[in-house]
Amino acid sequence: MNDFMVNIKSLIIIFASFLLLFFSACSAVDESQTQNGLSDYTDFIGTDKIIAAQTGTVYNAAAKDLFLAKRVPEYTTMADMLEDLRLGRVDAIITHYGFASQIRDSGTHPEFDYLVVDSDFFADEKSPVFHTAELRDIYNEWLAEIKSNGILDDMINRWIGVPLPAQEDIPVFEFTGENGTLVVCDTGNFPPYAYLDANGNLAGFDYELVSLFAIYLGKNLDISLMTFDAIIPYVLSGRADMSACLHTITTERADALYFGMPTVVTQAVLIVPGDIEGIIDSGGGLIDWFRTGIQRNLITDNRWKLITNGLGVTMTISLASQFFGTLFACFVCYILTRRNKFVNGIGRFFCGLIDGLPIVVILLIAYYIVFGSTQISNVFVAITAFTVIMGSNIAQGLKGAIDTVDTVEIEAARSIGFTAFRAFLLVTLPQAVRRAMPGYTKGFVELVKVTAVVGFIAIQDLTRAGDIIRSRTFDAYFPLLFVALIYLFITTLCVLLFKYIVKWMNKTEVHCP
Numbered sequence: 285m286n287d288f289m290v291n292i293k294s295l296i297i298i299f300a301s302f303l304l305l306f307f308s309a310c311s312a313v314d315e316s317q318t319q320n321g322l323s324d325y326t327d328f329i330g331t332d333k334i335i336a337a338q339t340g341t342v343y344n345a346a347a348k349d350l351f352l353a354k355r356v357p358e359y360t361t362m363a364d365m366l367e368d369l370r371l372g373r374v375d376a377i378i379t380h381y382g383f384a385s386q387i388r389d390s391g392t393h394p395e396f397d398y399l400v401v402d403s404d405f406f407a408d409e410k411s412p413v414f415h416t417a418e419l420r421d422i423y424n425e426w427l428a429e430i431k432s433n434g435i436l437d438d439m440i441n442r443w444i445g446v447p448l449p450a451q452e453d454i455p456v457f458e459f460t461g462e463n464g465t466l467v468v469c470d471t472g473n474f475p476p477y478a479y480l481d482a483n484g485n486l487a488g489f490d491y492e493l494v495s496l497f498a499i500y501l502g503k504n505l506d507i508s509l510m511t512f513d514a515i516i517p518y519v520l521s522g523r524a525d526m527s528a529c530l531h532t533i534t535t536e537r538a539d540a541l542y543f544g545m546p547t548v549v550t551q552a553v554l555i556v557p558g559d560i561e562g563i564i565d566s567g568g569g570l571i572d573w574f575r576t577g578i579q580r581n582l583i584t585d586n587r588w589k590l591i592t593n594g595l596g597v598t599m600t601i602s603l604a605s606q607f608f609g610t611l612f613a614c615f616v617c618y619i620l621t622r623r624n625k626f627v628n629g630i631g632r633f634f635c636g637l638i639d640g641l642p643i644v645v646i647l648l649i650a651y652y653i654v655f656g657s658t659q660i661s662n663v664f665v666a667i668t669a670f671t672v673i674m675g676s677n678i679a680q681g682l683k684g685a686i687d688t689v690d691t692v693e694i695e696a697a698r699s700i701g702f703t704a705f706r707a708f709l710l711v712t713l714p715q716a717v718r719r720a721m722p723g724y725t726k727g728f729v730e731l732v733k734v735t736a737v738v739g740f741i742a743i744q745d746l747t748r749a750g751d752i753i754r755s756r757t758f759d760a761y762f763p764l765l766f767v768a769l770i771y772l773f774i775t776t777l778c779v780l781l782f783k784y785i786v787k788w789m790n791k792t793e794v795h796c797p
Contacts, residue, residue: 325399325554328353333375335554336365340513342532343378346406346552351378360511361473361751366393367760369555377555380408382444382489384553386475389447392580392758397558400551409546410530412494413519419526420542426500427545435496440548443476443489454487457495461504468494469518469742470528472509473755478529480752482585484593490528493547508662509752510742516541518742521656577762587753594749595770597663601745602732604667609674616679621686631679638676644737646673651741666738670731677727678720685720686712718789725782729775736771746770 328335328351335353337344339360347353357374359365365377366387384398414420430436442449470478470490478490486507498505507528510518515527520541533543582588619631638646650669651662689712697707739748750767754760 325401325405328376328399328554328556334373336368336374336377338362338365338379338512340516341379342408342534342537343380343552345534347378350406360513361754362387363754363758363760366396366555366758369557370395372557375556378552379555381551381553382476383474384555385445386448387555387758390758395558397556399554399556401553403549403551406552408550408552409533409548410550411533411544411547412529413516413527413531414542414544415519415522415525417542420544422501423497423526423544426497427547430496436547439489439492443492444548444550446476448476448479448487451482454481455492455495457492457499457505459495459498459504460502463502464504465506466494466498466501466503466526467506467508467524468526468528469508469510469515469524471512471515472744473752474512474529475756479756480585480590484586484589489548490530494526494528508742509744509748511739514740514742517652521652523656523659577759577766580757581753581759581762581766585756587756590744590749590752591746591766591770594744594746597738597743598732598735598746599774601663601666601670601735601738601743602728605670605674605735606728606731608667608671610678612671612675613678613682616675617682617686620679620683635676635680638673643673643734644740647737647741662738662741662743665741666735666743670735674727674731678724681720681723681727682716685716688719689715721782721786721789725778725786728782729778732775732778733771 330352332354333351334355334357335347335351336357336359337347339358344356344358347356357368359368362377362379362383365374368374369377370393378401381400387393387396388398412423414423427436470486472478472480472486474488476488478486478488481487486509491507494507495505508518508524512529515529516531518524519527530547531537531541531543533546537543582591616631616634619627620635622628622631647666647669650672651665655665655668693711693715694707697711698704702710735745736747738745739751744752746767750763753763757763
């Protein structure tokens, strides 16, 4: 009962922290209700402003070299950039016209102005990136064909710089697949180019482009979603045939990557604070904020399905990794308990290596190096990486618990006729398991939390689902806090369950036959 009350108190404290964060954000909005006084993009040139850009894009170079920005912070999501702009941490955001128009038309951020950058000052020619020159050449021939017959212009007019089409207007494609599968990668969180529709399916300009190209090739289409900065390494490693998303073509990039011909040419846009006096009403209260957040982030377009699917992926990886990690730990622990110095040294070297590497580095090594040339599913790669990590951690905990068992008990068992193996199985192991169980259960709770890094290898887990929702609603707080509460609920439930199991094991007496 005491443990239960302690966990309830922890939940209350964390929820109160969320409320404090929310009210702090509201107060920050009120303080920022001033006009920026800048009416043209040229007002930002050489003025020592802080201009934010997305990681992996060419806009960071434009901010540095053309606008001579004082500093160029890089972000992985637009929601984070918009929030820092709202709080005054950056002076502007540089992005492309199509994305800026979606933010403007969504009506979620009336506090911002949009300054279009002249194409003579900065032209943004974009193209997919290909793994081979052969596929690039085929794409160029096909692109010239759809340019000449007007298909490309029609796609640009329907997607870029205009409100997203209604659900029933999104094209549906039928793939033949007689020539195999075209494997591509995209972000899935960058409207109007790529986003998830109400049914959780990929839609946008990118998706239509690669779908038509796959049909032209007579192939099926397989799309992996990941962060923008992971796309080029994914293509270069050969795990994808091409990127579905479009990358800005530069001379430096063209020397190292297989770009196609320019597919679209877009203008850059500076998103800046505007005159929002009287626009934002932060007095609606917490209940209104909560109700609106549920409607926009969960109910609209059935976005709750992203959360449930992501939660299923998170728990699948966690449970499978814990199970196989336990089996692998038995083998590692066996090596660690050997008296042979060479065998024991191998075990200690392995554990030291795993302990010395960041988890995300181990995950990326498994993904790009160990399984880089295979078509094994990303979830399997994640389970394998976490199995190795958990195997090392569990083995060391079990080895330490075995060392704490009194040797007198083992000698007593041997003196009444037990073999060494039977003494270990009936005397040493039960005590070691009970002593190692608290660390074992804590390790699983940590594993659930650390699986949040699987988004680095294109897995749509719970954390990634929250990021996708943020990219559609441009809400920096609600999806993040909602995902945090789900993690908190799961980990708290696990802690309570494991505490009960540990208490039950400690009350159980071991009887040696």
